Amino acid sequence: MFPGTRAAAQNSTSEDQPRQTSNSLEDRPLTYYLPDLDYDPSIPTPEEFLGWQIGDWHISHDLQQAYMRTLAASSDRVTLVEIGRTYEDRPLLNLIFTTPENHANLEELRQRHLAWSRPDGNSRPGEVDDVPGVLYQGFSIHGNEPSGANAAPLVAYYLAAAPLSEVGKLLSDNIVVFDPSFNPDGLNRFASWANSHKNKNMTADGNDREYNEAYPRGRSNHYWFDLNRDWLPVQHPESRARIEQFHRWMPNVLTDHHEMGTDATFFFMPGEPTRVHPMTAPVNQELTAKIGTYHAAALDEIGSLYYSGEGYDDFYYGKGSTYPDIFGTVGILFEQASSRGHLQESDNGLLTFPFTIRNQVTTALSTFKALTELRPELLTYQREFNRDGVTRDGYVIDADGDPGRARELANILARHQLPVQHGTNDQGQEAYYVPKTPFSEAAFEPILEFEDSLFYDVSTFSLPMAFNLPYRQVSGGAPSGMRWTDFTLGGTPTEIDRSRAEYAYFVPSNDYYSVRAIYQLQDAGLRVKVSDQPFSINNGATKFGRGTAMIPVVGQEMSAEEIHRIVSEVEDETGIDILTTNSGLVDAGGLMLGSRSAYQTLRKPEIALLIEGSTSSLDAGETWHLLDQRFGMPITKLPIDEVGRADLSRYNTIIMPDGYYNNLDESVATALKEWMGRDKVFITVERASAWAAKNGLAKLTERKPANPDSSITQRPYAKASRDGGGRVLGGSIYQTEADLTHPLLFGMQRKEIPVFRSGTLLFEPAKNVYATPLRYAEEPLLSGYSPRGFAKSAAGSAAIVVSGNRGGRTIAFANNPNFRAFWFGTNRLFMNAIMFGSTIDGAAVE
Template sequence: MPRITQFLLLLCLLLCTRAPAQTTNSEDERPLTYYLPDLAYDPDIPTPEEFLGWQIGDWHISHDLQQAYMRLLAASSDRITLVEIGKSYEQRPLLNLIFTSPENQGRLDELRELHVNWNAADGGLSENDIDRVPAVLYQGFSIHGNEPSGANAAPLVAYYLAAAPMSEVGKVLDNNIVVFDPSYNPDGLNRFASWVNSHKNKALTADPADREYNEAYPRGRSNHYWFDLNRDWLPVQHPESRARIAAFHRWMPNVLTDHHEMGKDATFFFMPGAPTRVHPSTPKINQELTAKIGTFHAAALDQIGSLYYSGEGYDDFYYGKGSTYPDIHGAVGILFEQASSRGHLQETENGELNFPFTVRNQVTTALSTLSAFAELRNDLLTYQRDFTIGGVTQDGYVIEADNDPGRARELANILARHDLPVQHGGSGETEAYYVPKTPFSEAAFEPILEFEDSLFYDVSTFSLPMAFNLPFRKVSGGTPGDRNWTAYNMEADMPAVDHAAADYAYLLPANDYYSSKAIYRLLDRGVRVKVSDQPFSIGSAANSFGRGTIMVPVVGQSMSAEELHAIITEVENETHLDFIPAGSGTVDAGGLMFGSRSAYQTLRKPEIALIVEGGTSSLDAGEVWHLLDQRFDIPITKLPMDEVGSTDLSRYNTIIMVDGNYRDIGTQGTEALQNWMGRDRVLITTERAGTWAAENGLATIKTRKVANPDSSITQRPYEKAYRDYSGRVLGGSIYQAKADLTHPLLFGMQREEIPLFRTGTLLYEPAKNVYATPLRYSDEPLLSGYSPRQFAKAAAGSAGVIVSSKNGGRTISFASNPNFRGFWYGGNRLFMNAIMFGHTISGSAVE
């Protein structure tokens, strides 16, 4: 071993090794062979225990220690190339360890190209080349941070691949490549490890009531912004997902594994899942290969005596999960679910469940995956080649930008991140994007209304254009000839804007998704900003402005005309939106003059509090936090529910309450909100928060009852009870609403029909005031997805949003979540309008 390498290893051990705060009892000590086969491992490769100073399972590994050990392994072994593929929000490195034989390490790029070309129709390879094409396995761990057995198993599996004799691992490493992702969710993993390690007893307690097993809000499952990253493989809204999806398409694995945990009273699950709940775009051979791989897991778990099951409970329907995303790319996704100790020891119906046991099961199935992968490599390679080449067509989809460049560009970015060759054409009202039809784009675009089963582990539909409220159509023969199409590059510089100075006023149309960002920037700099509630034009038809246009007068500001122009220029550079100068306060057609008080309302800078903790949905709260913080650079206060009553609420003019249970807010908090409501104050609620507001005098909402379609049935077999109950659940479908485009909540929107995502069956009756329901569901609202019997009929005509009033303030209540998973751009456009323009809604148009 070179001296510099020895020095680095010693330095890493000295700096990174943490002595244990306590030792385990002798009867609890576990040798390496508790987890791994008893082999002659390379003594120059440090074991996890040698590095940590304690055995895996004694404590929960933190991400910093995990990644330090991975770097040490990479420096110690000639079987590893370590790649940092990105960073989490909290700037924790996202690592890939590329395992293959030492001989292959020097030709990784060549081998990757061979693998990619094998799956290309014009790659120059035939079926006869299969023996020289490497298969690729992607092993990933613990995308939910508080499902830690996977991430704690990762150091042991990595050690096995690095240190086991080549006689043991040669079949995997000589002909193939393993891409190893030790922690899908570093921020959540670290949050959880800190919690359970901080609350661990020396004399372990298995009592589930102990604080160790009851994490504080928002818990460790999610990432920094409280998102479930295992639902983000399709939306790719977060850096962890973007890095992972880029790595997936760089390597195009044949198998991808996803190690999870489930409830403590379960055992161990491995794919395949329920056979009737597979997406119709997934070919039958995929499930057959999954089942063959499953036989390896069963044999390995039999050998150590662990209980397990397969073929039920979980499914392969939503392509936004780690175990299903590979299935639409010619790979095989494998979900593992281990019963969770959540901390170090828990009482369960199967006896006491300790943390080391959960780790051992994950290690065992990670190793059985290696065996299955090596044995089935040719079958896996053939399947992926046939799937990929067979999916090539001359058809495609055209997505209209709908006069909203920002929203359309974000959809194009998602498609490009999935390695689709996106084309861009036209500008202004003719702007559009084209993407070829592939198995993935077809699944991500087309609505679905027919299902073999009525049960879903996750959502039943996920049409991306509908999420963005963008019209799209299928075309044949490639890109249409109606535009000049060029390859879209999301890294390309944005078009320059004209920084012309205005003599009288600056105008900003409301059509672009990011107009709210520009408005906030101006207000934050002390600029007086007004909004028009009427369309108008100046000069020519080319200068037509819709409702919601922003007007910034030059006079009457707290700064000079030159200083105002400098601010406008700065905002243009930040947002890439073009403010149009106006030389007069007179309009040429439509609308009223710029000085009209009835047509132009003055905006106030939003000062926002988001109520969190208690019974609120951390997922929904995280979506709001992420939306405002990441996309619009608007600061918010995350206000704990139990502090509402003792906080000076007068510093906020906007309070947001997401779906959840608000009983913990108490009398004092309720009264504080009631007293806070007043002129220019806006309360925004979603789903059940709206019903709480109505019950406490902060909104005027009446819910609509949904009839039970089975009410006439007097007797059913007991065995049908679970399926009957589950079939009444609305896990996630898309419904169409019709909008009043003259309303401030719809400023900037182009079409009356708006797709909304719904989970749950809560419905609002339309307001008695005919102007207070600017969005209501269509007569035949179901666009895509499974709908419980009679629910679509019940939803028809119900309110999508209701505006009510108290003490001169406005309560804006959304019947569904407009910000679903951070990618429902069409819905959160309405949500941002509620924040920016809600206080301007006329008192005559509220309930």
């Protein structure tokens, strides 16, 4: 066994301090949560630090992290590291728990664990006793599921202060990576809500305001994203820090503490046996079930109701309990019935906040026991899983002429520790290579066959399809004869020609970030035009596609030197090489740069995003994040109930995300109709598009999917729930076909574009033959589960319809183009709608 355990901590004495009286109506001892042990008195309990017992109030993130820092300063069993910051600049913390002797050799032990977990042939199977097990323990990735984050101080105290007779073997044989709050911003938002609405004389009535949060609620992060869907896309700082630490430690077990509906009990993995991703090894589920016996025994001891083996699943690798499974780690989901505040009525009696915390503490401690006793099995499984996953095959991904979009995919792959290489394909075009591993195979390959038709989340997640990038599998490693270099996170900078233009600058349309460049140029005060025709200069040596932006030097309100300075800054910020010309002439066949018919002046987008009320906070947050973080466009988040009273004239673009609009006040439609006019663009997504059609803001006709069960007259009652679930489209990938001459498709290279869709809302193509620039292919299903008959119904339907209204444009999307911030293949179309929507010809709208 690797070195040692420490001697028992010595008691320290200090002058007794008077205990501050809290506002709690209940005297709850530490032993309500933790075993009755001889804890180290030199280490403060949570109650001693806070002045109130855990469960009396919802802990805010600042208090939680302050206590964690106090523990780290008080105990030689813990090292605290700050692994990142949230959007709101809150620290993301990890506490590393092990013995002092192990801390003295921590890096050596980490490397020993990695060498075992990622075998390269140098470590021998007989060395398992010398390898530390690693547990990654994380809490409350959903901020309004707070029992986990409130349990974290108690669990951390236990690890720091319990006698070695209790935790010595755990800490000497293992390393615990402890993440007390996966989502600090959401946790803090919810703690503030629950505490500020708590009654002194608590009510258990679920109608009370304490239990009904205001929009967007505390589940999500700053941009209203569900971080438990971001383990695969890694688009947010919380996820990026967490994934980096995951791969730094390669844990054997990762636990993820959640909450569910108030009327439930307590769930622990495994979940539905028919809904496990086929890339997950069967032994993973066997170990999950074996660990579950420890949780069952612990919950039996305190008399808590629980269940397992149903409801939740291990299919989507973007969740915290499933992502680990594709790396030989056992991911464990805990779901505790939620009090959503301090006290609620439930089907199982009164549910108190302290009770929910106690269950989380109990299963955190039972995880320690499982790790201590199953460590050799867990280490052996991880080693064999990763060794068996080694191949000489890989994938070549073509950049498709879009360096920005391809670079973003490479960044995602690099964050998952895939050794990405950058180079050229056999046609001399930019490409990337990644080896085939269990993770890359799961993240690349489409899936069309399923054991079950029900899914807790999406049924597919092919990354190259999300980016609309061609890829192919190759054998024997990176293709020889091509130039490959190791890719580093952030990418290889584009070579930029700094020459100054005397006549005009061009922003090529092929790069994903060209719209960002255009906006920055506009924001700096430059007039920008766009070409709807392809052209070339320099006798064909330099070609430009539709959507190329032109910045003339003449006629601007600043000097040529100042224009050059601005252009250079935009090049640096976007990585786009903005090209130059010293003449208004183009090659034969093209229209000269002064042509009014080929070049239209672009208005600078002034954007309002409708939020609150019946809008979907997830969809609104995706749009907010896209514009604010990725494209640097300021937006106004306008409450939808204020639309009828707001001055809309200051906006030329209004975005209505998906939502529930059946009972929306008529004043919203009236105000939007009055606002519509020349240069105005109204963008609607999914059910917002259907609402716009019903209220005279879009010319759309819904297509009703065929019902393949219409001839069935009798089914067993017991099948009703599963039959209903089988008709749900939770998330699949469909093929669409595009009109690449249309302004919404500027910059795209191929007419085939994969789109993500959920739900069964369909629209008929427009009667105007030019007004449906994107429609579903005749055989549209590319990957994922599709309800029986739906793909046939979707064939040929409209994915985008453009309507005209009082000189303005309504651009209706049938599917969400901004799904989870990583569907780069279609959010380019959304950005084109914002920047170029007003240029769509009036003869080409419905």
